[in-house]
Amino acid sequence: MDPLRRLMRLVMARRSCRAFTARPIQEETLDRIHEATTALPSVEGQQSGRAFLVRDPDMAHELVDVLVTGFTSKINIWLARGERPPAFVVCAGDPERSPVKEGRYLYNVDAAMAGEAAVLAAASHEIDSIWLAAIGERRVVEFLGLPKGQRVNSLIALGHGRKGGLHDAVLQKVVSGRRKPLSDIAFDGRFGVPLVVQPPDPTRRAAAIDLYGVHDGHVDVSLPPPSHAFEGLPDDDQLRLVLDAARWAPNADNAQLWRWVVIREHGVIETVLEAAGVPGAVESGSFMLIAGCAAPVLIKHRTKQQPFALIDVPIAIVHQIAMASAGGLGWNLLVNFNYSQVGRALGLPRDHSPVALLMLGRPASGEPPPWQQML
Numbered sequence: 063m064d065p066l067r068r069l070m071r072l073v074m075a076r077r078s079c080r081a082f083t084a085r086p087i088q089e090e091t092l093d094r095i096h097e098a099t100t101a102l103p104s105v106e107g108q109q110s111g112r113a114f115l116v117r118d119p120d121m122a123h124e125l126v127d128v129l130v131t132g133f134t135s136k137i138n139i140w141l142a143r144g145e146r147p148p149a150f151v152v153c154a155g156d157p158e159r160s161p162v163k164e165g166r167y168l169y170n171v172d173a174a175m176a177g178e179a180a181v182l183a184a185a186s187h188e189i190d191s192i193w194l195a196a197i198g199e200r201r202v203v204e205f206l207g208l209p210k211g212q213r214v215n216s217l218i219a220l221g222h223g224r225k226g227g228l229h230d231a232v233l234q235k236v237v238s239g240r241r242k243p244l245s246d247i248a249f250d251g252r253f254g255v256p257l258v259v260q261p262p263d264p265t266r267r268a269a270a271i272d273l274y275g276v277h278d279g280h281v282d283v284s285l286p287p288p289s290h291a292f293e294g295l296p297d298d299d300q301l302r303l304v305l306d307a308a309r310w311a312p313n314a315d316n317a318q319l320w321r322w323v324v325i326r327e328h329g330v331i332e333t334v335l336e337a338a339g340v341p342g343a344v345e346s347g348s349f350m351l352i353a354g355c356a357a358p359v360l361i362k363h364r365t366k367q368q369p370f371a372l373i374d375v376p377i378a379i380v381h382q383i384a385m386a387s388a389g390g391l392g393w394n395l396l397v398n399f400n401y402s403q404v405g406r407a408l409g410l411p412r413d414h415s416p417v418a419l420l421m422l423g424r425p426a427s428g429e430p431p432p433w434q435q436m437l
């Protein structure tokens with residue numbers, strides 16, 4: 063079994079868990095999950111967003127009462143009714159230190175990427191999880207004793223899932239068990255142009271598990287540092303799996319707001335990077351760009367400062383990085399750029415917006431480039 067498909071099995075095995083058991087999580091496993099939260103670099107090296115663990119079961123127990131306070135958080139009341147998760151990941155940010163571009167607080171990107179790194183590490187150790195954005199944020203911040211002004215954009219509950227719970231099974235099927243086909247969300251060079259390299263992309267989770275096979279044992283999830291130079295594009299099979307890994311990422315309300323524009327032609331890459339205001343990045347050799355976009359960004363808000371676009375797209379990009387790395391590919395990422403100009407260069411509809419430009423290719427050696435944003 064090649065490493066890409068082994069990882070795809072793990073990606074398919076992860077699903078949001080809405081029924082936990084009382085079984086605690088081993089300390090060594092929590093250590094591995096903690097390490098994963100620090101694996102990825104941060105926007106401009108500011109570390110303005112982060113993910114950290116609440117690993118004391120008593121504190122996790124109390125955190126449940128706190129997070130379900132408030133009107134919208136009532137949809138998560140099931141957390142207080144059943145066995146409570148023994149640990150949480152907190153995705154937090156500091157708006158004061160955050161790079162801000164065109165009104166976007168980029169701490170959200172750091173926090174979301176660190177959170178999903180934790181989710182994948184948890185899955186690789188047979189620990190179930192669920193992202194929770196419907197939380198009483200103010201009370202959560204107070205309870206955790208975070209410094210004044212800090213924000214929490216999501217929590218992730220961790221634990222051993224109770225198999226066969228009715229609530230879990232129904233929600234999984236109705237809310238979570240489906241995805242749009244890639245033909246609806248991935249384009250070639252420009253928004254709206256169908257991508258010819260398309261995997262068989264079943265829309266039902268069960269059919270996707272049939273396609274890739276059942277996860278059966280530990281898989282290491284590797285999230286290497288960004289590459290400084292590239293010497294060749296991913297092949298079609300690698301691209302297919304990178305896109306499919308993102309398609310099965312967790313995302314708020316299963317709204318699947320991601321759209322991916324894959325850019326392989328050197329001239330178009332040059333135009334897009336110029337529009338982004340990062341023309342120097344084209345010097346880093348032979349690579350592919352995947353523009354991670356969100357649609358529609360204006361109506362999907364967690365809070366005004368924490369739009370789901372800035373959480374869901376980075377989460378899916380962590381899946382893309384992990385899959386690329388399983389295929390021996392390197393990555394780099396731009397998130398602080400001229401969004402409106404790139405949107406025009408990609409032909410995005412007006413209610414869509416680019417969020418990130420992921421560079422993928424066979425890694426080559428090189429000096430850290432001056433344009434690098436993930437540090």
Ligand SMILES: Cc1cc2nc3c(=O)[nH]c(=O)nc-3n(C[C@H](O)[C@H](O)[C@H](O)COP(=O)(O)O)c2cc1C
Nearest residue numbers: 077078193194195196237238312313314315316373
């Ligand atoms: C940022 C974010 C916030 C979420 N918030 C909640 C939540 O508050 N309550 C909930 O039950 N599920 C929540 N989810 C889980 C999604 O509903 C779930 O990921 C989606 O339906 C896809 O299902 P899957 O994770 O099983 O693949 C959230 C997911 C993300 C990524």
